[in-house]
Amino acid sequence: MSVTAPAGFRASGVACGIKAGPRADLALVATEDGRAVPAAAVFTTNKATAAPVQVSRAHLHRSGGRAAAVVLSSGNANAATGEVGRRDATRMAELAAEGVGCATDEVLVCSTGLIGYYLPMPCLEKGVPAAVADLAGGEEASLAAARAIMTTDTRAKLTLVDRGGFRVGGIAKGAAMLAPDMATMLAVLTTDASAEPEALQRLLRQAVSVSFNRLIVDGCTSTNDTVAVLASGRAGRVDEDSLLQSLTEACHDLAEQMAADAEGITRTAVIRVSGATSDHHALVAARRVAESQLVQCSLHGSDPYWGRIVSELGAAGVDFDPDRVSVAYGGVTVCRAGVAAEHDSDAVARHMSAPRVEISADLGLGSGTAAVLTTDLSPEYIAENQGTS
C-alpha cells in the first residue's frame, strides 16, 4: 500500500504504447471524487526545464495550490520539445481532467524518459482514458502506478508512513540520477492529513531538501525531476511537525530505495561532514566528496584511500585548513590533524567491503554539519549509460 493508503485516493497504471511492447508506461493518481485538494510540488532546478514541469508549475500557480490528479508517463521525457511539448503536456492534463472530472489546471503532469522526442500523442489520447477507467483503491492499484513510471528501475518503489492518526503514502521512480538519459526522479505523495497549500509547499520543500536532495549518484540534475503531494484532508488537521516528520520519512525511504536500485552499484555510502564553518559549507563539501568520480571508484574497489577525501574537501571551495581535518571510515579515524593516523586497518578493510560505507570528515573549524548519500561507480554504470538505444 502506498499512494492509495491515505483516505481519499485512487491510482492506476496502464500500457499505452510509449514504450515498445506491453510494458506499462502511464500512471494516474487522483482523488476519489475528482475534487481538487491542497497540493504542492518541488521541481528540478535545471533550466532546461521539460514541458511537463513548465505546465505543472503553471497549473499549480493558477489553481492556487490545488490539484485533483497527477498523470505520469514513462519512456519519453517530453523535454527539449518546445511549444509542441507544452501543448502535448497540456493535452495530457486535459485528458486526465475530462476523465476524473476536474479543471485542466487541477492536474499535474510528469514525464520521464529520453530527451528530445515528441510524445506519441495517439498513445496518450487512448491511454489516459484507459488509466482513468482503471482507477482503483488498494494495494494492486498503487503497485500498478509505481510500475508504470519505471524506466531503468529494476524494482517498483513504494512507501507508507502510518503514524499519529494520518498516513503519507508515496510512489517514486529513479535509479537515483544514475540513468538520467532515461531521465529523472519522480515521486508522488498522498496524505489524508489536512493542510493549507502554503504550509504543504513549505513542508514538502523541507522534506525534499533533507532526502532526495541529499542523494547523489553522478551529480547530474534532470530536466524533469518532480516531487508532488496531494492532501485529501480526510484525517483532519494534524500538527505541522508531525506532518513534516512523516513527509520526510516517506521521501527518505524512497530516496534510499533509489540509491539501492542504481544500476551497477555494489554499495552505497553516507558522507558526513562536521566541523564546517556553517551547515551550508558542510553540505557543499559533502556533495563535492560524494560527486567525486575518484571517491566513487575507491568505493567500488573497497579502497580506504582517505587522501582523495581530503583532496576533494580542499577543492570544495569552502573554508578548509589542511592541518585541522580528520577523516574516519566506519568510525575508525584514519587521518587526524591532516596527517595519517595509526588505526586498525583490518577493521577499516572490513567496513569498506560492506554494502553500506560510512565516511565522516571533521573540518575542525566550526559546528556546521551535513550528510549526503552516494554510491560507487562501476563499469556497469558506463555500460548502462554509453548508449541510449
Next chain:
Amino acid sequence: MSVTAPAGFRASGVACGIKAGPRADLALVATEDGRAVPAAAVFTTNKATAAPVQVSRAHLHRSGGRAAAVVLSSGNANAATGEVGRRDATRMAELAAEGVGCATDEVLVCSTGLIGYYLPMPCLEKGVPAAVADLAGGEEASLAAARAIMTTDTRAKLTLVDRGGFRVGGIAKGAAMLAPDMATMLAVLTTDASAEPEALQRLLRQAVSVSFNRLIVDGCTSTNDTVAVLASGRAGRVDEDSLLQSLTEACHDLAEQMAADAEGITRTAVIRVSGATSDHHALVAARRVAESQLVQCSLHGSDPYWGRIVSELGAAGVDFDPDRVSVAYGGVTVCRAGVAAEHDSDAVARHMSAPRVEISADLGLGSGTAAVLTTDLSPEYIAENQGTS
C-alpha cells in the same frame, strides 16, 4: 629537446628509491651557472595544499620571483603530511640549493604521487646530490627529467616552441586529472627570453588559463598541481605578446599530450559554448558539459545523445533559455531552437566514432564563448582508479 633547448638550462632525472625498483623518480631543472633568474609559478586552487606547493609559494615570494632550480619527485605527493611534510619539502630545496650553488629560497619543489605518506628522506638525501651530478644539456637530459616525473603516464611529455628568436621548452606529467590518486599535473617551462618576474607571472597565468585550466577529465583538482617557468634572459628582451603566444603554445601542447595519454580513454572531445551572456558563463557551461559523467559515457559509446548536452547546459547555473539553445556534433546541427533538428545522422555517427569529437552548443543569448578539452569515461578508468595498491 625541451627544457634544455632554451639557452642557459640543464636537466637530469635519476632513480632514488621513492618508487619501487629502478624507476626514475627524481628530476632537476636548473640554470647552467646556478644563478637565480626571473621565475613564476601557478599553483593548485585546492585548499588541501601539499607541502611542496606551500614551500614553493613561500620561496617564490621570499626570493622576489627568482629561482635557479626546480626539484621534482614522483611516487609520493608529500600531501596531507603537515609540519613534517613542510620540513621535508624545505630539505629537498636545501639539498638542491647546496648542489647547484644558490639560496634555498631560490629552489622550487614539486612532488606527485600518493597522498598521506611522509617522503622517504634518506632516498632524497642521496638522490638530490645524484641528480645535481647528472645535470646536463641536450636532448637526453630533458627526456630523463620528463621520465622521472611520470606516474601513471605512459609517455614522457615534452614540448619546444622555437619562434621569434627565443625558445620556450617544457616537460610535464599528468594523465590529465585522470589519476590524481597518483596525483597531479606538473609542468616546468624554461625560456631564454628575458622577462621581469611580474610580467612572467602575469603571462604564465594567462597561458595556463587557456590551456591546462581548459583540460577536464574528471573535474578533480589535485593537491599538488604546479606549473613553473624560469627565464634565463639569454635571448634578450622580446615582445610580451610573442612571449605569451609561445608560452601558451607550449602549455597547450603539453595539455593535449596529457589528454591523449589519459588511461583508458578512447577519444578526446572539445566542448565549445557560444552565445552565452558572458565568456565566464560560456566557460562554466562548457566545464559542466565536459565534467558530466553521462556526457563522458556517451562519448565512450559514440552516442550522439544531445539531450544530455542540453540537460547539462540547463544545470550549469548560467543564463539559459531552453527554447534558444542549439547543439552541433562535428558541425552538424542536431538540435535547433531547443528541439530536434533534421540532420545527416550518418555524418554524425561517423564523427562520433572518430578519436577527436567536436561538440558545439550555442545558447543563443549573447556573445560569450569558451572551449574546453575533455575525454570519454571508460571501464578502464574505473579499473585504474578503484585501488591505490
